[in-house]
Structure formats: C-alpha cells, structure tokens
Amino acid sequence: MSDIEATRARLPGRRPGLIAAAFASLASTVVAVAPSHANPVSTGHATPVSPVADTERSFYTPPENRVPGPHGSVIQLRPLIGDPGLAGARNYLVLYRSIDMQGAPVAVSGTVAVPEGTPPPGGWPLISWAHGTTGVADGCAPSRDTSADFPAHDYTSLVRDVQAQWIAAGYAVAQTDYQGLGTPGPHGYLIGAAEQRAVTDMARAARQIEPEIGTRWVAVGHSQGGQAAIFADAQAQQWAPELQLLGAVALAPASHQGMGLQASQQATTIGAAKALAPITGGATSFLPLLIRGAQTVADVDPARFLTPATASLLTLADVGCIGQLREPGQWGDLKPDEVFSPTGDISALTRVLNENDPSTLSFGPPLLVLQGRADTTVPPLATDAMVVQQRAANQPVEYRTYPGVDHRGVLAASYADALSWVNSRFGR
Structure with missing residues (x-):
C-alpha cells in the first residue's frame, strides 16, 4: 500500500478530526505517488498548509519563488470542513499553477470535492465548474465563502446546492476561482483564454490531489462561467492533451458583450438608453468588471468613454463584489444615460469583448447550452443569436430553454x- 493509500485508509472524509491529523502526510506525498498517467507534466512540489496555523493571506499569496512550475500542478492544499465544501464529499482548498495572458506563471485558488465511497472503473468522472460573476476583487473569490457574511453568498450558496447534486450523482467537482480572483494579480473577467486555462488547470490539479479521479471530464459553467466553459470546449484539449474533454455545458453564457455596450452608448446618444435595457441586459453594474477584465490584455482608458462621474466610481470594483456594486450609491442607481459620454471612444473596450465572444469559436467536443427565457442578466436573445452563429458554422451545439x-x-x-x-x- 502506498503512502497516499495508507493516508486515505485513515481519511475517509467523514471524520473531521482525522482529516486534520492525517492531512500533512497526504499533502506531502500526493505529487510523488500519483500515477504516471495522472498528469505527465505536473512535477511541481505541493506543500501542505495547516488549517489551524495558516492565515487567509498566506494561503492565497504564496512566496514568489513557489509560483513557477508546470501549469496544473499543485502549490499547496488543505482540507475543507464546512463551507465552501460540498456535502457527501472529501473537500480540499487548493492553490495551483496556471499561465496568464502574458505567458507568466500565476497561482490560482479553487476547491476540489470528491465523492465518498469507491470510485467506478476508470475513476471518478470529473466536472470542472466555472462559476458566474462574483466580482474582480480578491474578496469575491468563491473559495473564500465560509459563511453567510460572504458578499456573494446568495449566489455561491445556490451553486453549491447544485454542485452537491453532482456529488450525489457520483461526480467529482472541482471549481476554480479564476486567475487573479483571490490570488495576486488582476482578474481577467470574461477573457476567455485565461478563464479556460484556469478551468482546465483546475482539472489537472484535481487529479494530482486525488488520483482516483479519472482522465475524462466535462466543463460546466454558469453566466461568466458559461462563456468560460465554451472556451474550454474550444481550447482545453490542446491545453491539457493528457485529459479527455467529453464536452461542455454552458448555462446562460455571457455573449455579445461588445455589441451590447455599443448599443448602450448609441442609445445614450439618441436618448433611448432606457428603451434598450431589455436588449443590453441592464449591464450597468457589470461595466466596471468588463473594463477591469479588458485592461488585463489591452490599453483601455475608461476616461475616453465614461462620464467623469461614472469614471470616478470605477475603483469600487477593486474592493466590492457584484452585489455591492448593484447597491445605491455605487453602480446600482446609475441611470442608463449617465454612464457613457455620447461622443466617447469605446472601440478599445468593445474590441476586447468581441475578441472574447464565444459565438465564433470552433470546437470538437459537443456543447449543451441552457438558457432561462425570463433572464434579465444574460438576455435570451443574445444566447439565441450565439447558438444560431454556432450552428451556422456547423458546431455541435444542443440548445434548451x-x-x-x-x-x-x-x-x-x-x-x-x-x-x-x-x-x-460518460456512457453512464
């Protein structure tokens, strides 16, 4: 019996006291004893972090010399007891490596939940979950949701309820926080390639932590994460060729953001901003997140297109989550015609958004798109248009509303x- 098997024999995931006592042995051996097929390039060293002595800052901010290494390899991990863990599973908080859009290694945080019991032949099937919008500030990372005081708890708790159903159905569930959300560096909000790297490298890291997870996986995402899941469908197989991506599920995926912003600005010019709100998705509170995301890959100067009053509110996104941005006194009570300068140049921002639109992607694994018809955040018309474009390009898409x-x-x-x-x- 290997060291990790001996540790698991004492660590069934049901007795919290044994989890804390045995975890140091588990974490220090997980890389060395993982089967060679788990991830042939992930040879980085993973360090256990005591759940008692560790502070939040030290876990999410590793020393700079610890960050370089193969993408998808684990930097450090610790067991999770309670939120944001999932019922019926062994839960881990993990810090792993990815690559940002400038080609530099970055630390990314996330969680891994593995069903209790014996895995099926071939290992646990894996869902790599891409979450919806919580914000771009570090405090908005879903893995930091340990109580109802978390500023996006009303959303993340709903997600966990659904993820727990996946656990009960016999799936391992890994969820990334995305690059720069919770960890050092800016968060590339709706930058598709950066998001898919985080989602795919999370799948790699999950197998390094728990070799009982199989090589086959599916990307599932909601809203922002729906867009990320589609990018994973298009790019993940090349990013992690040793894993087999079977497809992706996109719930209410963000699309046509650039077109929506152009329509909003044009509506401001002609005095029809309110009339266009059902088409543009009423996205005022999301605008500072879109700007911050675009600034991670391009020179986007918001002073060129926002009114002075709105531009002064942009820094609120650096400290508040989406629920806070919607509040009165922040972005929530801005009138549509107060946001854009009628003659402003929005081209740099819309260029980035259009480049990250999932509508024109090509992918081999099949895609399932799921959309609520009463959605006022991601307009159904936008998702309809995305699916039409994908089907016109002969992409393998199923659509349910x-x-x-x-x-x-x-x-x-x-x-x-x-x-x-x-x-x-999965042939189940």
Missing part, C-alpha cells in the same frame, strides 16, 4: 437535463 426561469433559476431548473446529457457523454 426554460420559460419563466431567470438567470439564477436556470441553475436548478436545468439540472436534470444537464445531468442526463453529461451522463450520456
């Missing part, structure tokens, strides 16, 4: 369809 279901409601409303579709990908 849910009358009367809103943006968050699609998480629960579509679960049975998503499970059936994913089960079929």
Whole structure:
C-alpha cells in the first residue's frame, strides 16, 4: 500500500478530526505517488498548509519563488470542513499553477470535492465548474465563502446546492476561482483564454490531489462561467492533451458583450438608453468588471468613454463584489444615460469583448447550452443569436430553454437535463 493509500485508509472524509491529523502526510506525498498517467507534466512540489496555523493571506499569496512550475500542478492544499465544501464529499482548498495572458506563471485558488465511497472503473468522472460573476476583487473569490457574511453568498450558496447534486450523482467537482480572483494579480473577467486555462488547470490539479479521479471530464459553467466553459470546449484539449474533454455545458453564457455596450452608448446618444435595457441586459453594474477584465490584455482608458462621474466610481470594483456594486450609491442607481459620454471612444473596450465572444469559436467536443427565457442578466436573445452563429458554422451545439426561469433559476431548473446529457457523454 502506498503512502497516499495508507493516508486515505485513515481519511475517509467523514471524520473531521482525522482529516486534520492525517492531512500533512497526504499533502506531502500526493505529487510523488500519483500515477504516471495522472498528469505527465505536473512535477511541481505541493506543500501542505495547516488549517489551524495558516492565515487567509498566506494561503492565497504564496512566496514568489513557489509560483513557477508546470501549469496544473499543485502549490499547496488543505482540507475543507464546512463551507465552501460540498456535502457527501472529501473537500480540499487548493492553490495551483496556471499561465496568464502574458505567458507568466500565476497561482490560482479553487476547491476540489470528491465523492465518498469507491470510485467506478476508470475513476471518478470529473466536472470542472466555472462559476458566474462574483466580482474582480480578491474578496469575491468563491473559495473564500465560509459563511453567510460572504458578499456573494446568495449566489455561491445556490451553486453549491447544485454542485452537491453532482456529488450525489457520483461526480467529482472541482471549481476554480479564476486567475487573479483571490490570488495576486488582476482578474481577467470574461477573457476567455485565461478563464479556460484556469478551468482546465483546475482539472489537472484535481487529479494530482486525488488520483482516483479519472482522465475524462466535462466543463460546466454558469453566466461568466458559461462563456468560460465554451472556451474550454474550444481550447482545453490542446491545453491539457493528457485529459479527455467529453464536452461542455454552458448555462446562460455571457455573449455579445461588445455589441451590447455599443448599443448602450448609441442609445445614450439618441436618448433611448432606457428603451434598450431589455436588449443590453441592464449591464450597468457589470461595466466596471468588463473594463477591469479588458485592461488585463489591452490599453483601455475608461476616461475616453465614461462620464467623469461614472469614471470616478470605477475603483469600487477593486474592493466590492457584484452585489455591492448593484447597491445605491455605487453602480446600482446609475441611470442608463449617465454612464457613457455620447461622443466617447469605446472601440478599445468593445474590441476586447468581441475578441472574447464565444459565438465564433470552433470546437470538437459537443456543447449543451441552457438558457432561462425570463433572464434579465444574460438576455435570451443574445444566447439565441450565439447558438444560431454556432450552428451556422456547423458546431455541435444542443440548445434548451426554460420559460419563466431567470438567470439564477436556470441553475436548478436545468439540472436534470444537464445531468442526463453529461451522463450520456460518460456512457453512464
């Protein structure tokens, strides 16, 4: 019996006292004893962090000399007891390596949940989950949600309810926080390649932590994460060729952001901003996040297109999460015609958004798109248009919609369809 097997024999995931006592042995051996097929390039060293002595800052901010290494390899990890862990699973908080859009190694945080019990032949099937918008400030990272005081708890708790159903259905669930969300560096909000790298490297890291997870996986994402899942469908197989991506599920995926912003600015010019809100998605509170994301890959100067009053509010996104940005006194009570300068130059921002639109991607693994018809955050018309474009390009897309279901409601409303579709990908 290997060291990691001996540790698991004492660490079934049901007895928290044994988890804390045995975890140092588990974490120090996980890289060395992982089977060679788990990830042939992940040879970085993973260091255990005591759940008692560690501070939040020290876990999420490793020494700079610890960050370089193969993407998808683990830097450090610790067991999770309670939130944000999932019921019926062994849960881990993990810091792993990825590559940013400038080609530099970065530390990324996330969580891994593995069902209790014996894995099926071939290992646990894996869901690499891409979460929806929480913000771009480090405090908005879902892995930091340990209580109802977390500023995006109303959303992340709903996601965990659905993820727990995936655990009960026999799937391991890994969730990235994305690059720069919770960890040093800026978060590339809606920068598709950066997001898919985080999602795919999370799948690699999950197998390094738990070799009982199989090589086959599916990307599942909601909203921002829906866009990330589509990018994973298009790019992940090349990014992690030793894993087998079977497909992706995109719930209410963000698309046509550039077109929406152009429409909003033009509507401001002609005095029709309110009338266009149902088409543009009422995205005022998301605008500072879009700007911050675009600034990670391009020179985007918001002073060129925002009104002075709105530009002064941009820094609120650096400290607050999406729920806070929606509040009165922040971005939530801005009128549509108060945001854009009618003659401003928005081209640099829209160029980045258009380059990261999932509508024109090519992918081999199949894609399932799920959309609530009552969604006012991701307009159904935008998702309809995305699917039309993808089908016109002969992409393998299935599309299902849910009358009367809103943006968050699609998480629960579509679960049975998503499970059936994913089960079929795995031949279950």
